[in-house]
Amino acid sequence: MTKLNGRLFAILLIASYLLSVISIQIAAPDRIIDPGDFPEKCPEDSLNCSMISPNSHRSGGLVELRFNSDLETVMQEAKEWIESQPRTELIGEWTNQTHSVFKSLMFRFPDDFLVSGFCEGGQSVIYVFSQSRLGISDIGVNKDRVTSFAIHMEGVEMPTSQCL
Known part of the structure; x- marks a missing residue:
């Protein structure tokens, strides 16, 4: 392979990568999920969705996370975990939900x-939902994310108080 062919190959490889990333960003739906629209369940037999809720899916059977602390503290701890994760953007925040x-x-x-x-x-009580915007499989990423979040939240020491 000559120097010119090598450079051309490298340029084409980089251009293909950039085109792929741009295409993914354009193709992925981009909407904020409001508290009233929190999903009730993952699509049946989904390989790109995990959920901790009464309709748990790929979450190790967890149906909820419960804490003896007020909701504001619990949601703040959830937000801190989210913000500590790489390549993550908080796009919606309410008193009872984050997206x-x-x-x-x-x-x-x-x-x-x-x-x-x-x-x-x-x-x-908190429910958790994680789903890929594109594709049919996430190679276990959403399941791992939901599990990691649950383990973190269960290990956090929060002040004891009633949730009203």
Whole structure:
């Protein structure tokens, strides 16, 4: 391979990568999911969605996360975990829900990540939803993200208080 062919190959390779990343960003739907639109469940047999809720999906059977602390504290801890993650943008925040977008390292595939909270029996309860915006599989990324979030939240020491 001559020097010119090598340079041309490198330029074509970089251009192909950039075109792929741009195409992914254009093709991915881009909408904020409001608290009233929190998904009830993942699509049946989905390989790109994980959820901790009564309709749990790819979450190790977890149906909720419960805390003996007020909702504001719990949601703040969730927000801090989200903001500590690489390639993540918080795009919606309410008193009882956050909506963020995680992007994969190589091709910047966007995944929605939602945390929704409410009070029940004096405790804070949260549900978690994570889904790829494109494709049919996430290679386990959303399941790992939801599991990592649950492990983190269960390990956080929060002040004990009633959720009202």
